[in-house]
Amino acid sequence: MRMNRRGFMAATAAATAALAAPAVWGAADGRPRVVVIGGGAGGATAARYIAKDSGGAIDVTLVEPTRMYFTCFFSNLYLGGFKEMADLGHGYGKLASDYGINVVHDWAVGVDRAQRTVTLAGGAVLPYDKLILSPGIDFVEGSVPGWDITAQHAMPHAYKAGSQTELLRAQLRAMPAGGVFAMIAPPNPYRCPPGPYERVSMAASWLKANNPTAKILIVDPKDKFSKQALFEEGWQAHYPGMIERIGPDFGGANVSVDPAAMTVTIDGEVTKVDVCNVIPAQKAGRIAEIAGVTEGNWAPVRPTDMQSRLDPDIHVLGDASAQGDMPKSGFSANSQAKVCANAVRGALTGSKVFPAKYANTCWSLIAADDGVKVGAAYEPTEEKIASVSSFISQMGESPEVRKATYLESEGWYAGITADIFG
Incomplete structure (x- = not known):
């Protein structure tokens, strides 16, 4: 058929409109749709368990901008030379190939709760029946005067593992003999x-081992911190005279930095440093x-299933959630994700929902083969996820016990990363 000018212009306009319209993704076969934003310990675990346990009855899309996830847990060991970055990196191939999850490498930039859609930076629109947010943390602007995200190259935070961790390690290794490594510690709560303190x-x-006359300065706004007695015992045993901590009583809560001059000002006193690790106050990831x-x-959530208290079709996991007693750890996020996945699957398919139980353990390495830990079991109450039992390493433990604790953490790392990424 011969096309005239009017027909050609109409066809062109229609094609242009089609290209301009955002692509709408979703299950065309009528299956319920779950979109998960964030591919870390919470999000990837939730996506995997929903896909696996539903046997394909639920269409699962995981949105994560990076193609390789580097774990925050064990990233400090990379700084100490006990791990390499390749040891910390995990891809999403198995989630796609073995579990049928739609893995989309893009940024989520919008959520329309009324229409139940997620908009991606690339323009795609993802409809959902249930949305799971596990975006980790962002930083509170202005919480450390003189520092913002544009200063992260001069004074890295290294609180999102990957290139920032590599940068901090490079700066540590480039310190002059007898130099000063400063850390601006975060207020509670933090990831x-x-x-x-493991980082220190x-x-x-x-x-x-490499710069024994160097000093470490911790500027801390908190009166105390987790496993403090264990760390201080270990620092005295392994690194006597190297580490100084300035708490709020001596100006630790009145600090500013100058990234250009590489200085830290504590209660009006200016100190020149060689490396400065700034860890600002934190908040839920932007999405x-x-x-x-x-x-x-x-983001406040229901203790029974991590459902948002502000929207019944959204669940929030891990660091971003306000849930009660659980720390903002990878173990916590993984534990919460399994409870959430069970609840979401039950809501969408009518399958059995089991009572929520949560757990967490946090291991820390103080020196080679000197590992310590703290942990707890948790159950939901009306108000929060509450600790019901706990444990912690004891001071004065034998080298054999401390080595066993470190080896336990190695086994946990292998197990949890397999549980997250398949």
Whole structure:
């Protein structure tokens, strides 16, 4: 058929409109749709368990901008020379090939709760029946005067594992003899791991072997911190005279930095440093705020299933959630994800939902083969996820016990990464 000018122009306009319209993804076969934003310990676990346990009855899409996920847990050991970056990296291939998950490498930039859609930076629109947010953390602007995200190359935070961790390790290794490594520790609550005080231990371990006259300065706004007695015992045993901590009583809560001059000002006193690891105050990852499910810095959730208290079709996992007693750890996120996955699968398919139980253990390495741990079991109450039992390493433990604790953490790492990524 011969096309005239009018027909050609109409066809061109229609084609242009089709290209301009956002692509709408979703299950065309009528299966319920779950979109998971964030491919870390919470999000990837939730996606895998929903896909696996539903036997394909639920269409699962995982949105994660990076193609390789580097774990925050064990990233401090990379700084200390006990791990390489390749040991920490995990891909998403098995989630796609073995579990049928649609893995989309893009940024989620919008959530329409009324229409139940997620918009991606590339323009695609993802419909959902249930949305799971596991975006980790972002930083509270202005929480460390003189520092913002544009200063992260001069003064890295290294709180999102990967290139920032590599940068901090390079800076540590380039320190001059007798130089000063400073850390601006975060206020509570904060993501851990990568725990600040394990990080200090790993920096000290490397410096002791390679730059033994160097000093470490911790500027801390908190009166106390988790496993403090164990860390201080270990620092005295392994790194005597190397580490100084300035708490709030001596100006630790009144600190500013100058990335250009590489200085730290504590209660008005200026100190020149060679490396400065700034760990700002934290809040839920940005997409939780965009979705309108945050109150203050965090996203409140129901203790029984991690469902948002502000939207019954959204669940929030891991670091971003305000859930009660559980720390903001990878173990916690993985534990919460399994409870959430069971609840979401039950809501969408009518399958049995089991009572929620949660657990967490946080291991820290103080020096070679000197590992310590703290952990707890948790159950939901009306108000929060509450600790019901706990344990912690004891001071004065034998080298054999501490080595066994470290080896236990190695086994846990292998197990949890397989549980997350398949």
